[in-house]
Amino acid sequence: MKRTISATVNNSTGVLNRITGLFSRRQFNIESITVGMTENPEISRMTFVVNVDSYRGLDQVIKQLNKQVDVLKVRDISDETIVARELVLIRVVATPQTRGEIETLARPFRASIIDVGRESMTLQVTGDHQKVEALIDLIKPYGLKELARTGTTALKRSSKQQSQDLHYSFIQ
Amino acid sequence: MGTSVRTQAEKPANEEQQTQKLNGSQIVLRALAEENVDIIFGYPGGAILPTYDEIYKMGIHHILARHEQGAIHAAEGYARVSGKPGVCVVTSGPGATNVVTGIADAMIDSLPMIVITGQVATNVIGTDAFQEADVVGVTMPITKHNIQLRDVNDIPRVMKEAFHIATTGRPGPVLIDLPKDVSMAIGEFKYPKTVHMPGYQPTVQPNRLQIKKVANAIERAKKPVILAGAGVLHADGADELFEYATKQQIPVTNTLLGLGSFPGNHPLFLGMAGMHGLYAANMALHECDLLINVGARFDDRVTGSLSHFAPEAEVVHIDVDPAEIGKNVETAIPVVGDAKEALKNLLALDKAPVPYDEWHQHLRHYSDEYPLWYNDDGKTIKPQALLDMVYEETKGEAVVTTDVGQHQMWAAQYYRFANPHRWVTSGGLGTMGFGFPAAIGAQFAEPNRDVVAIIGDAGFQMTMQEMSILQELNLPVKIVIVNNASLGMVRQWQELFYEERYSHSLFPIQPDFLKLAEAYNIKAYKIEDPSEARTTFQKGLKEDGPVLFDFRVTADENCYPMIAPGKGHHEMEGIRP
Ligand SMILES: Cc1ncc(C[n+]2csc(CCOP(=O)(O)OP(=O)(O)O)c2C)c(N)n1
Numbered sequence: 001m002k003r004t005i006s007a008t009v010n011n012s013t014g015v016l017n018r019i020t021g022l023f024s025r026r027q028f029n030i031e032s033i034t035v036g037m038t039e040n041p042e043i044s045r046m047t048f049v050v051n052v053d054s055y056r057g058l059d060q061v062i063k064q065l066n067k068q069v070d071v072l073k074v075r076d077i078s079d080e081t082i083v084a085r086e087l088v089l090i091r092v093v094a095t096p097q098t099r100g101e102i103e104t105l106a107r108p109f110r111a112s113i114i115d116v117g118r119e120s121m122t123l124q125v126t127g128d129h130q131k132v133e134a135l136i137d138l139i140k141p142y143g144l145k146e147l148a149r150t151g152t153t154a155l156k157r158s159s160k161q162q163s164q165d166l167h168y169s170f171i172q
Numbered sequence: 173m174g175t176s177v178r179t180q181a182e183k184p185a186n187e188e189q190q191t192q193k194l195n196g197s198q199i200v201l202r203a204l205a206e207e208n209v210d211i212i213f214g215y216p217g218g219a220i221l222p223t224y225d226e227i228y229k230m231g232i233h234h235i236l237a238r239h240e241q242g243a244i245h246a247a248e249g250y251a252r253v254s255g256k257p258g259v260c261v262v263t264s265g266p267g268a269t270n271v272v273t274g275i276a277d278a279m280i281d282s283l284p285m286i287v288i289t290g291q292v293a294t295n296v297i298g299t300d301a302f303q304e305a306d307v308v309g310v311t312m313p314i315t316k317h318n319i320q321l322r323d324v325n326d327i328p329r330v331m332k333e334a335f336h337i338a339t340t341g342r343p344g345p346v347l348i349d350l351p352k353d354v355s356m357a358i359g360e361f362k363y364p365k366t367v368h369m370p371g372y373q374p375t376v377q378p379n380r381l382q383i384k385k386v387a388n389a390i391e392r393a394k395k396p397v398i399l400a401g402a403g404v405l406h407a408d409g410a411d412e413l414f415e416y417a418t419k420q421q422i423p424v425t426n427t428l429l430g431l432g433s434f435p436g437n438h439p440l441f442l443g444m445a446g447m448h449g450l451y452a453a454n455m456a457l458h459e460c461d462l463l464i465n466v467g468a469r470f471d472d473r474v475t476g477s478l479s480h481f482a483p484e485a486e487v488v489h490i491d492v493d494p495a496e497i498g499k500n501v502e503t504a505i506p507v508v509g510d511a512k513e514a515l516k517n518l519l520a521l522d523k524a525p526v527p528y529d530e531w532h533q534h535l536r537h538y539s540d541e542y543p544l545w546y547n548d549d550g551k552t553i554k555p556q557a558l559l560d561m562v563y564e565e566t567k568g569e570a571v572v573t574t575d576v577g578q579h580q581m582w583a584a585q586y587y588r589f590a591n592p593h594r595w596v597t598s599g600g601l602g603t604m605g606f607g608f609p610a611a612i613g614a615q616f617a618e619p620n621r622d623v624v625a626i627i628g629d630a631g632f633q634m635t636m637q638e639m640s641i642l643q644e645l646n647l648p649v650k651i652v653i654v655n656n657a658s659l660g661m662v663r664q665w666q667e668l669f670y671e672e673r674y675s676h677s678l679f680p681i682q683p684d685f686l687k688l689a690e691a692y693n694i695k696a697y698k699i700e701d702p703s704e705a706r707t708t709f710q711k712g713l714k715e716d717g718p719v720l721f722d723f724r725v726t727a728d729e730n731c732y733p734m735i736a737p738g739k740g741h742h743e744m745e746g747i748r749p
Contacts, residue, residue, distance in 0.1 A: 069337060
C-alpha cells in the first residue's frame with residue numbers, strides 16, 4: 001500500500017543522504033521524496049511516498065525515521081485530509097495541426113503551455129498523482145519526447161475532520 | 173599560548189566557566205576533560221597532528237595502539253566494562269577507515285563511543301586530497317550520529333551533544349570529523365551545561381498503563397519466561413532484574429550479550445538462549461505462554477527461525493529504542509523505556525507472586541536431563557573442559573573477553589557469569605580480532621581485576637600486534653588461546669553443512685605463538701597435556717604481568733548443542749552425547 005509521510009528535519013548538510021540511505025539499507029520501498037525549506041530556514045520539510053506491505057512495515061519506517069537525530073517530527077498523513085501535489089513537465093511532439101488539439105486536452109487539467117517549438121511543445125501541470133497520470137495518458141498518443149516530474153509534496157489541510165485512529169503505532 | 177595551555181590542564185577553579193580563546197584541538201581536549209574522559213585510545217597521523225600536539229602538551233592519558241582497529245576495540249572493551257563512553261582518536265583517510273569495523277561493532281552492540289577522526293582541511297575537502305576519505309558518508313549507516321565540524325566555535329556544543337547522544341537512550345557510537353584547519357583555528361571555549369536537540373528525545377520512563385498490562389499478563393500466565401538482553405546492563409538494571417525475577421519467581425534466560433545481567437548460578441537461571449544456548453532455555457522460549465523480553469532485540473541468533481519462534485507466547489517487549497519493538501517479532505505489550513525504570517515500575521506495583529511450580533518443575537527436568545556435555549578422552553585438552561577450568565580458577569570473578577568462534581560460544585556456555593560488566597564479546601557483528609584488544613581496554617577499566625582474553629588461534633592473528641601495549645605498560649592481561657589449528661567455527665559448519673569440504677579453514681602451519689610472545693617480552697606457555705592445563709594456568713594467573721597461554725585443544729571438537737540455520741528452538745541438535 002502506498003502511504004504519504006511528512007517529516008520536518010534539521011536543514012543540515014547531508015540530511016537527505018541520511019534519510020535516503022536509511023530507506024535503502026532497511027529495504028524500504030520509496031516511490032518519491034521531495035525536500036524543501038519551510039518558513040523557518042533552519043528546518044526543511046520532506047514528503048515521502050512509500051510502498052509498504054503491512055502496517056508493521058509502515059510502523060518500522062516511521063520509527064526508523066524518528067530515530068534520526070536530525071528528524072524533528074514524522075507523520076503518516078495518508079489518512080488525513082491533505083493537499084498533495086506533483087509537478088510535471090511534458091515535452092510532446094506537436095505539429096501545427098496537432099497543437100490546437102493538445103491545447104484543448106490540456107485545458108481541463110489547467111496545464112499551461114510554457115514552451116512551443118517547431119516540432120514540439122512543453123506543458124506544465126501540477127496536481128495530485130491521479131490527475132498528472134491522467135494527463136500523461138491522454139498526451140501519450142501524440143508522442144512523448146521528454147518528461148520530468150517531481151515527487152509528491154504535501155501538507156495537511158487546515159480543516160480537521162479526520163479520524164485519528166492509528167492502525168499501527170502505539171504509545172510513546 | 174604554550175604556557176597558558178599547560179595551566180589549563182590543571183584546570184584552576186577560578187578559570188572554570190570563563191570564556192577562553194583556545195585552538196580547536198585544545199577545545200576538543202577540554203571538552204573531553206569536562207566529560208570526565210580519563211583515557212583515549214588512538215593513533216596519530218597528519219590531519220590529527222595538531223590534536224596530538226596538544227595531547228603531548230597537556231599530558232593526557234593516551235594509549236597508542238599498533239593498528240587503529242586495536243585502538244577502537246580497546247575503547248569498546250573499556251566502554252563495555254566501565255559503562256563509560258570509550259574514546260578513540262585517529263587520523264583522516266586510512267586511520268579513519270581502519271576504525272570502521274569497530275564502529276559497526278559498537279553500533280550493533282549499542283556501545284557508547286566517541287570517535288574523533290582527523291580530516292583534511294576544509295578548503296580541500298572534496299578534492300581527493302592526500303588522505304582524504306568521506307568518513308561521514310562511510311560511517312553514516314554505522315553510527316548513532318555523526319557530524320563534520322566546520323567552525324571552531326561549534327566544537328563545545330558538538331562535543332556536548334555527541335556525549336549526550338552516545339550515552340543516553342540506546343547507547344551507540346558518535347563520530348566527530350575534525351578538519352585540520354578547524355582544529356588549529358582559534359575559538360572560544362565555553363562548555364554548555366545543557367543540550368537542545370528537539371529531534372532527539374529518548375523515552376526513559378515507561379508508560380504506566382503498559383506496565384500495568386505487563387503485570388496483569390504475568391498474573392494470567394502459567395508459563396512465563398524473561399529473556400534479558402544487554403539493555404539491562406546498559407541501563408544498569410541487573411539488581412532490579414534480580415529483585416523482580418526472584419520476587420515473581422519467573423525463570424530467566426539471557427542473550428549472548430545479556431550474560432551477567434542475572435546470576436549464572438541461580439536456580440531460576442536457565443542458561444543462555446539461542447543458536448548455542450542451553451536446551452532448557454530454548455525450550456522455555458518455545459513452550460512459554462508469556463515471553464518478557466527486557467532489553468534484547470530479538471536477533472536471529474537468539475530467535476532461530478521466526479516462523480517457529482515462541483509459538484504460544486504473548487510477547488512483552490521492553491526496550492528503550494521504540495524501533496526495536498515489533499521489528500522482528502510481533503509484540504502484544506510494547507513498553508518503550510529504560511530497562512531499569514521499567515523493572516522499577518513493575519516492582520512498585522508490588523504484585524503478589526503467582527505460583528508457577530509446575531512450570532519450574534518442567535523446566536528443571538530439561539535442565540537436569542539435557543545439561544551441557546562433552547566427551548573427555550583424557551588424551552587431548554577438551555576446549556569445554558578448558559573453559560570450565562578457567563571459570564573455576566578465576567572463581568567466576570574475572571573479566572572475560574572473547575573473540576569470535578567456537579571458543580566464544582564455549583566461554584558463554586561454561587563461564588557462569590554472576591556479575592554484570594564482566595563479559596565482553598562481539599555479539600551483533602561477530603568481529604574476529606575484537607577479543608584481544610578489547611581485553612586491553614577492559615584491563616584499563618578494571619585495573620585490579622583478572623582480565624582473561626579467550627581467543628581463537630585465527631582471531632588472535634588478526635590483532636595480535638597489540639601485544640606491544642601489554643609489553644610497554646606491563647598490563648596483566650592473560651591471553652588464553654584456544655588453539656585448534658583451524659577456523660574452528662567455520663570448520664564445524666563445513667563439517668555439518670558442506671559435507672566436510674574444509675575450504676580454507678585449516679591451518680596446517682601456524683606461527684610459534686611462544687616465540688611471538690617472546691618477541692614482545694611476554695611470558696608464555698604452550699600446553700598440550702590435559703593433566704598440565706590447570707597447574708600451568710594457576711601458575712600463569714599468579715604472574716604480575718601479561719601471560720600468553722597457547723592451549724592446544726582437540727582439533728575437531730564441535731560446539732553443541734546447536735540450532736541449525738532455519739530451524740526452531742525445539743529442533744536443537746546435539747543435546748545428548
Ligand atoms: C573479521 C571476520 N572474518 C571472518 C569471520 C567468520 N568467522 C567466524 S568464526 C571464524 C573462525 C574463527 O576461528 P578461531 O579464531 O580460530 O576461533 P575458533 O572458532 O576456532 O574457536 C570465522 C572465520 C568473522 N566472524 N569475522
